[in-house]
Amino acid sequence: MRPDEYWKNFNLGTELDIAGRFLFNGLQAFHEMRNFAVEEDAFEFLYGVAVGIERLLKIAVILTEHDAANDQAEFEDGLKTHNHQLLIQRLQKRHQFDLAGMTNEFIGILSTFYKSHRYGRYSLGSVHAPARERDELITFLEKHLKVEINISGMFDSTRNERRYKMFIGRTISKIVLPIFHIIRNEAGRLNLYTYEIQYGSKASKIFLRESFDFEDEDILQGELIAYFVSGEESGPNSRFIRDLIKPLPFDPALEADYLSALRSDRYKQEVLDELEGHYEDVEDFKDRRNMLEAAASDHLSYDAGEDED
Template identity: 65%
Template sequence: MRPDEYWKNFNLGTELDIAGRFLFNGLLAFHEMEHFAAEEDAFEFLYSVAVGVERLLKIAIILTEHDTAVDQESFEKSLITHTHQDLALRLREPHSLKFPARENEFIALLGQFYTSQRYSRYSLNSVFAPTHERDKLVKFLEKHLDIKIDTSGWLTITRNERKHRKFIGKVVSKIVNPVHQIIEDEARRLNIYTYEIDYQSKASKIFLSKKFDFEDEDILQAELLAYFLSSEACGPNAQLIRDLIKPLPFDPAREGEYLAALRCDRKKIAVLDELEALYEDVTNFKERRELLEASALENLTYGEEVEDEDIEDFDFDNSEDGDGR
């Protein structure tokens, strides 16, 4: 295999997975936003999506434009840009790639953010426009959803709802899917496999499942909770938890917060503080933690062939890397 073939087949395949992970992380950040007031939330979303789209466009450009006759140094220099609109234009003629006006506007928003705004707070001038990326995102949502978003009121602040998440997912999908199709078509033309993605990777959600929101994940959590709370959960993990792990006295009034903590990492912070306080009354802390770690193993051995009361006989399947496999 020639160096250029290896580059396009393997290195760009890795880049495709990386691009998908950035897109996944950005969409998840938007999914977990409670409201639109925090500029940090807008930054996290825009940064990840901007990087993901940029890398995706560059993969498509390389597969489309590069051949052994090009000046390699000049070609690589032409990729050193963060202007998303210019990158997209390089795919317009060879692939008739034309985005709708709304998606073009969002691409421009990503480009402006990445080239002009992501480091702006390191400048003293930022005091005159401290929330520019948030405000740009809010204006985009207000314009295309025909709504008014409140970012200043204490009681009237606009919450991030399903309609906002579905809209953003649709916009990103209409940018990502056509570019990914170009990558797949060009890879097939070159008889390489750049488009192949591990189905367990974050990128598989974007490029294989083509899902751009996290509603299914939220439903999955609810379904799994329903299962584990029922008598149908009779495998080794559920049995160990029921038999040997006494629940801590969490507050029933906060059950909604606890469920949210299962879905969202940032929600775990407050609950972790409560957990630390509850642990102060646990006398067999080390044993409890060992049992909890064992309960999460994918290949746990526990059940009829093991004496329930004799934890010394458990096969926790603990390997050196701690994954239990």
């Protein structure tokens, strides 16, 4: 295999997985936003998606444009850009890749964010416009969903509901999937396997399952909870938990918060203080932690009459 073939097949294959991870993380950040008031939330979402789409575009450009006759140094210099629109224009010269007005507008938000807003707060001038990426995201949502988003107070702020999550997922899918289609076609033309994705990875959710929201994951969580708390016939792990691990006295009034913590690493932070308080009253803390670790073992063997695994 020639060096350029190795580069396009393996190194760009790794880049494809990395792009998928950025997209996954950005979409997950949006999914976990409670409302639209916090500018850090908007930054985290836009950063992940902007980087993911940029890297994806560059893979497609390399597979489309590069051949052995290229001046390699000049070609690589041409990739040193964060301009999403420019990269799209390069693809459009050789591929049918038309973006509707809404998706073009979102690409513009990503480009502006990555070029200007990403480091905007390092400038003194940011005191006059401290949350531009958040405000542009809100304007985009208000325009295309015909809503009014309130960010004025902690309790009055518009909640990030299902319709916002589904809309953002659809918008990003209309950008990402056509680029991935180009990558598949170009890799096929070159007899390469750049497009192959590891099953079960973050990238597989994006490129193989073509899933751009986390609704299925929320449903899965609910179903698994129902399974583990049921009294139905079950495996050794759930029996071990029910029989041997006494539940801590969490507050029944906060069950909705606890369910959110199961769905989100971010929400876990809000419950950890309470957990530490409960642990102050646990005398056999070390044994309890060992039992919790055993409960998650892949090789746990437990029957109701056993005292230990």
